[in-house]
Amino acid sequence: MADKIGIIGFGEAGQAVAGGFTEEGNSVAAYDLQYNKYLERAEELQVNLFDNKDEFLKNVNILFSLVPCSVSLAVAEEFIPLLDSRKIFIELSASFPDDMEKASQIADNNGIDFIDGAIMGSVINFKHKVPIFLSGKKSVEISKDLKKLGMNIEVIGDKAGQASASKLCRSIYTKGTEALLVELLKVTEHFDITDTVLNSIDKTWYLNGFRAEAERLFKSTEKHIERKHAEVVNVVKMIKDIGVEAYMSQAAETVLNQKKDNLTK
Structure with a gap:
């Protein structure tokens, strides 16, 4: 055939x-x-x-x-x-x-x-x-x-471009959330309160449980860090291209880039 x-x-x-x-x-x-x-x-x-x-x-x-x-x-x-x-x-x-x-x-x-x-x-x-x-x-x-x-x-x-823009726009949220989790755990690990904070959030976030979602996101981030960083770079460029300040997306790119560098050392 x-x-x-x-x-x-x-x-x-x-x-x-x-x-x-x-x-x-x-x-x-x-x-x-x-x-x-x-x-x-x-x-x-x-x-x-x-x-x-x-x-x-x-x-x-x-x-x-x-x-x-x-x-x-x-x-x-x-x-x-x-x-x-x-x-x-x-x-x-x-x-x-x-x-x-x-x-x-x-x-x-x-x-x-x-x-x-x-x-x-x-x-x-x-x-x-x-x-x-x-x-x-x-x-x-x-x-x-x-x-x-x-x-x-x-x-x-x-x-053409609308489908790609839709994915990148959704990434403004998803990649920003991943970056926030990276930052959150840096702080909670410093104070040795990771379980306390995650369990507290778990009671008020996500119907399926925040802890399970956090673990899934972190495993995904570490496994696919190159692709995720490349995607958020595209997000920042797209937002700037239309004349909007990309504060959170730029922050997400910085954090994920640092995470990528740490994983590849």
């Missing part, structure tokens, strides 16, 4: 999405420059992995880009001109809204359908069925095809 689904970037997120598709009998191809690193994992997931762009693109109709947000525009600039009009390029890297607008313009110039997408949950847990926001000129039409693949899609607008 010819590959129909293509994944650009076979890191953690790319593997999760690809694995979800293959579990349901879909044929999936993936492209990654670190071919040798991921070949064994690709075989386990029954994914056809390539390190040659031309071979990868031959039998792919729908492409999902799951690369680091710092290179998402460069990847779009590299791949979109290579596509024919039958192919669809869907960006899922939580990039800058401005970058998504630029990528959309490149796609328009090449006669390619481009969709801005934002993953709004845990791709590790939900795989290809993770909630995803879409925006772009043909997002409503294309969402119908994606839903047939079992994807959990919500179209939020017809402009």
Whole structure:
């Protein structure tokens, strides 16, 4: 069977999405420059992995880009001109809204359908069925095809950049909360009152229990600190780009950057 689904970037997120598709009998191809690193994992997931762009693109109709947000525009600039009009390029890297607008313009110039997408949950847990926001000129039409693949899609607008902006706006809250927890524990550990403070908050915050949420967030922060820091950097840039002072988001970036440095020492 010819590959129909293509994944650009076979890191953690790319593997999760690809694995979800293959579990349901879909044929999936993936492209990654670190071919040798991921070949064994690709075989386990029954994914056809390539390190040659031309071979990868031959039998792919729908492409999902799951690369680091710092290179998402460069990847779009590299791949979109290579596509024919039958192919669809869907960006899922939580990039800058401005970058998504630029990528959309490149796609328009090449006669390619481009969709801005934002993953709004845990791709590790939900795989290809993770909630995803879409925006772009043909997002409503294309969402119908994606839903047939079992994807959990919500179209939020017809402009590229809206989906990415939605994810970054939500991150103003989520990443700020993570940074506040890092700071809180520094202080409570100094006074040896961590259990007292967390138990006190536990009685008044979160229906499922603040302590459980705090532990989940800290495990997630330590495991994914590089990605979380990169995302909040994007948040700060987006807020400043629209002329708003990014006090809390800038503070979150500073704290998470310090946490990242401490973890990598």
